[in-house]
Amino acid sequence: MITRREFCGWMGALSLCRVRLDVAQPGPPHLFAYVTCGDNQWNLDSLPVDSPATVQAIFEFLSDNFGLKRIYWRGEQDRMLLRNCRFRPESPVYYEHFVKWLGHLDNELKLNDIAVASAHRRGMEIYIFDGLLDLGATADTSGDGLYPYVREDRLRIEHPEWVPLDRWGERIAPGPIEYCYPEARKALISRYLHHVTEYGYDGIFFYTYVENCGARYLDEYGFNELIVAEYERRYGIDIRKHLFNKEAWYRLRGEYMTQFIRELHTALAAKGKKLSMAIYAPTPNYPEPWDGAKVDIPQDGNVYLDWEAWVAEGLVDELFVWWRGDQKALLNRMVKLCRGKHVQLTVAAAQPFDPGWKLFMEDGVTPVGVWAPGYQLDRVSQQPSAAEALKSPDWRWRMQALADVAAGKLKVDASSVAALASDPHVLVRRHAMFALGTLRVAAYVPILETALMDEESSVRIAAAVALSKVNGAESARRILAALLSDNGFQMRWACVEALAAMKELSLPLVLQGVASARPAVREVCIRVLAAEAPECALNLRQPERGTCASLTLKSDVQAAQAALISVLQTEKEDLPLFYAIDGLAGYRSPEVITSLLGSLGHGTPKVQMWATQTLTKMAPTMSPDQLKYMLPMLVELFREFGDGSTRPDAAWGWRAVGNALLACGQSGKETLESMRAERQNRWVAWLAYQVLYVPQSPEKATLCTEEEAVAMHAKYAPPFPGWRA
Numbered sequence: 215m216i217t218r219r220e221f222c223g224w225m226g227a228l229s230l231c232r233v234r235l236d237v238a239q240p241g242p243p244h245l246f247a248y249v250t251c252g253d254n255q256w257n258l259d260s261l262p263v264d265s266p267a268t269v270q271a272i273f274e275f276l277s278d279n280f281g282l283k284r285i286y287w288r289g290e291q292d293r294m295l296l297r298n299c300r301f302r303p304e305s306p307v308y309y310e311h312f313v314k315w316l317g318h319l320d321n322e323l324k325l326n327d328i329a330v331a332s333a334h335r336r337g338m339e340i341y342i343f344d345g346l347l348d349l350g351a352t353a354d355t356s357g358d359g360l361y362p363y364v365r366e367d368r369l370r371i372e373h374p375e376w377v378p379l380d381r382w383g384e385r386i387a388p389g390p391i392e393y394c395y396p397e398a399r400k401a402l403i404s405r406y407l408h409h410v411t412e413y414g415y416d417g418i419f420f421y422t423y424v425e426n427c428g429a430r431y432l433d434e435y436g437f438n439e440l441i442v443a444e445y446e447r448r449y450g451i452d453i454r455k456h457l458f459n460k461e462a463w464y465r466l467r468g469e470y471m472t473q474f475i476r477e478l479h480t481a482l483a484a485k486g487k488k489l490s491m492a493i494y495a496p497t498p499n500y501p502e503p504w505d506g507a508k509v510d511i512p513q514d515g516n517v518y519l520d521w522e523a524w525v526a527e528g529l530v531d532e533l534f535v536w537w538r539g540d541q542k543a544l545l546n547r548m549v550k551l552c553r554g555k556h557v558q559l560t561v562a563a564a565q566p567f568d569p570g571w572k573l574f575m576e577d578g579v580t581p582v583g584v585w586a587p588g589y590q591l592d593r594v595s596q597q598p599s600a601a602e603a604l605k606s607p608d609w610r611w612r613m614q615a616l617a618d619v620a621a622g623k624l625k626v627d628a629s630s631v632a633a634l635a636s637d638p639h640v641l642v643r644r645h646a647m648f649a650l651g652t653l654r655v656a657a658y659v660p661i662l663e664t665a666l667m668d669e670e671s672s673v674r675i676a677a678a679v680a681l682s683k684v685n686g687a688e689s690a691r692r693i694l695a696a697l698l699s700d701n702g703f704q705m706r707w708a709c710v711e712a713l714a715a716m717k718e719l720s721l722p723l724v725l726q727g728v729a730s731a732r733p734a735v736r737e738v739c740i741r742v743l744a745a746e747a748p749e750c751a752l753n754l755r756q757p758e759r760g761t762c763a764s765l766t767l768k769s770d771v772q773a774a775q776a777a778l779i780s781v782l783q784t785e786k787e788d789l790p791l792f793y794a795i796d797g798l799a800g801y802r803s804p805e806v807i808t809s810l811l812g813s814l815g816h817g818t819p820k821v822q823m824w825a826t827q828t829l830t831k832m833a834p835t836m837s838p839d840q841l842k843y844m845l846p847m848l849v850e851l852f853r854e855f856g857d858g859s860t861r862p863d864a865a866w867g868w869r870a871v872g873n874a875l876l877a878c879g880q881s882g883k884e885t886l887e888s889m890r891a892e893r894q895n896r897w898v899a900w901l902a903y904q905v906l907y908v909p910q911s912p913e914k915a916t917l918c919t920e921e922e923a924v925a926m927h928a929k930y931a932p933p934f935p936g937w938r939a
Contacts, residue, residue, distance in 0.1 A: 247284065249285055264319065265325075265640070269332060273285070273329070276591075280591070286343040287333075287342060289326045290326050290344070295312065298405065299312075300366055300367075303820075305364040340416055342409060342418040344406075344419070345421055345422075345425075347513070351426050352865070356910045376397075387434070388429065389424035392436070392438050392467075399473065410482065421536065423512065426513060427914055429915070436517070441466065449462065464516045467518065488532065490531060490532035490534055491530050491534065492535075493535050495539030495541045521533060528556065532558040536562055545579055559577075559578060560579065599623075604630050605630075613645050616649045617649075643673045650662055651680030651683040656686065662680050663686075667699065678708035679708050682712040685715075697735050701734030710741045714742045724742045728740060733790060743797060746764055747799075748801065749802055779805065795813065796824065798810060807836065814847055820863075826848070829874055830873050830874040833874070872886065872901065886905055907926040
C-alpha cells in the first residue's frame with residue numbers, strides 16, 4: 215500500500231499509459247498520464263516541473279516512450295488557487311511556496327500554457343486535475359504544521375453560509391462547500407468552465423480527498439439549514455436535536471452533489487469538454503480520506519457519491535479507480551455496469567505492466583503507473599542499464615543509465631558520468647549531478663560547483679544536492695554565491711541541505727551569511743543553523759526536516775545560537791525571521807527562552823504567534839520555573855483575543871496561544887477553565903472552551919467520537935459569540 219508521503223515523495227508523473235507492445239503485456243493500447251506540480255516542489259529528487267524545458271521533456275518522454283495520448287495536469291490547480299484563494303502571509307513557508315514560487319511558475323514562466331501547447335502539439339489531450347472538495351479552510355484549521363492554515367477560497371470567505379456547518383451552527387467544515395445551494399454550484403461551474411475553455415484543456419478530473427486535519431469525527435458537518443429543513447420535510451426529524459438515519463442523510467447530501475455533477479457535465483459537454491471522477495475503492499460511494507492526515511475520516515464526511523447513477527444517467531465521461539483497497543473487485547462491478555455506456559474506466563496500478571491487468575485492459579480499463587524508481591514508467595526499458603547507454607544518441611537512455619548510477623545499480627567509471635555534466639539535455643545534466651553525488655569523487659567537485667550556475671534551475675538544484683555528499687574547500691562559498699542569481703524556493707532548500715551537511719566546513723561562512731545584505735542568503739544561513747541545532751528535530755517546520763546535522767563542538771553551538779538570537783533583533787523580512795524563531799526550538803538554553811519570551815511580549819502579531827508556537831514545542835523540556843514565568847504572559851496574550859479584539863489574527867491566533875497554555879501543564883489547564891467560566895467576556899470564555907474541549911493540533915488530526923463531542927458541548931460550551939473573519 216502506498217502512503218501519502220511515499221506517493222508525494224516518489225511521484226513526478228503518475229501515468230495511465232498506452233505502452234509499446236514490445237514492452238507491455240499484449241492487449242489493447244492505453245494512453246493517459248498524470249503530471250503533478252505541487253508535490254514535485256517539495257521533493258528535490260522528483261521529476262522537475264520548473265521550466266519550459268523540463269515540461270517539454272516530460273511530454274516528449276511520455277509520448278515517445280509510451281505512445282501517450284492524454285495528460286492529467288495538476289499545474290492548472292495551482293493557477294486556480296492563485297486566482298481564487300486568499301493566502302495568509304502569517305504562514306510564511308506555505309505562503310512563499312504558493313504565492314511566490316508557484317506564482318512564478320505560472321505568471322512568469324507560463325508553464326501551464328506551455329503544458330497545454332506541448333500536449334496538443336504531440337496529439338495528446340490534457341485534463342485539469344483538481345480537488346472537488348478542497349477549497350481551503352479557516353485559519354485555525356489543522357494540517358499545515360503551523361497556524362494559520364495558509365489558504366481559503368474566496369467563495370468560502372465571502373459566503374460562509376455555503377460552507378458545511380456542525381449541528382450547533384458553530385464550526386464550519388475545513389475544505390468544501392455544501393452543494394445544496396444553487397448559487398454555490400453556479401459559481402463553481404462558472405470557474406471550472408472558464409479554466410477548461412479559456413486555457414485550452416480538453417476536460418477536468420476531480421479527486422475527493424481534502425488536505426487538512428480539521429475534522430474530529432465522521433459526521434461532524436453537514437447540518438446547514440437547507441439540509442436540516444429538507445430532511446425534516448421528508449422524514450419529520452430535526453437532525454440537529456434527535457437521532458436520525460445517517461444513511462438517508464448521506465444520500466440527501468449526495469443528491470445535491472449529483473445535481474452539481476449533472477449541471478457541470480451539461481456545461482462541459484456543451485463546449486465539447488469531458489468530466490472524470492476519482493472513485494476510492496475502499497469506500498467507493500464516499501469521499502477519500504487524506505493519507506497525510508493518517509486517519510480514515512474524509513473532511514466532508516460521508517457525502518454519498520452515487521457513481522452508479524452517474525453512469526446510468528451519463529453524467530460522467532470517466533471513472534478513475536484511485537489507490538488502495540480491492541480495486542479489481544470494484545472494477546469488475548464497474549465493467550458490468552458501464553458496458554454499453556459512454557464511460558471510460560481507469561485504475562491506479564503500482565505495476566502497470568503486470569499481467570494481472572491484462573483482462574481488464576481487454577475490457578477497456580486503463581491501468582495506472584507512477585513515474586518513479588521501481589514503478590516502471592520512469593524507464594525506457596525494464597531491463598538494467600548497460601554502461602554503453604551513457605553514450606547513446608537518445609537522451610532517454612543516457613538519463614536512465616545515470617539514474618541507475620545514482621541508485622547504485624550500475625557501476626561505471628566516474629569520468630563517463632562527468633562527461634555528461636554538459637549534456638545538451640536538461641534531464642541528462644540533472645541526473646549527471648545526482649550520479650556524481652553518489653560516486654563522491656573529489657576530483658569532480660569543480661564540475662558540481664560550476665553546475666550551480668547552469669541555465670536550468672533543476673540542474674542547479676541537483677548540483678547543490680550532490681554537493682551535500684561530496685564537496686571541497688570552496689563549495690560553501692560557491693553555493694552562497696549561486697543564491698545571488700537563483701534564490702528560488704527549491705534552490706534555497708537544496709542549498710540548506712548542502713551547507714548543513716558540510717557542518718564545520720561551512721560554519722564560518724554561514725555565521726557571516728546571517729548578516730548578509732541579501733534576504734535569500736540570510737534565510738538559507740539561518741535555516742542551516744536550525745538544521746545544525748543540538749535538538750534540530752524540534753524544528754518541525756523545516757521543509758528539509760530530514761536534514762539534521764547537529765554541531766558537536768560547544769563553541770560552535772554557542773556561536774550558532776547567538777547568531778539566531780541576534781536575528782530576532784535585526785531581521786525585517788518575514789521568512790528569515792520566521793526560520794530564526796522556529797530554529798531556536800533546537801537550542802534549549804535559558805538565553806533562547808528569554809529571547810523568545812521577549813518576542814512574545816513585544817513583537818508584532820506575526821512574531822508573537824511564531825514565538826508562541828516555538829515555545830509550545832519547547833515546553834516539554836522547560837523547567838517548572840520557566841513554565842511558571844511564561845504562564846502569565848500567555849494569559850495576557852490570550853485575553854487580547856477577547857471581546858472587541860482588534861488583532862489582525864483574531865480569528866486564529868487564540869488557537870496557537872491556547873495550545874501553548876495547554877503545554878504549560880495543569881496550571882495552564884486550570885487557567886483556561888477559569889477563563890471558560892467567565893461571563894463578562896464572551897469571546898474569552900468561548901475560545902477557552904474551544905482550546906480545552908475542541909482541541910486541535912497544527913501537525914495532526916485530533917479525533918473524538920460523536921458521542922464525546924455532543925457530551926462535551928452540552929456540559930462545557932458557553933454561549934456562542936459568532937464568527938470572526
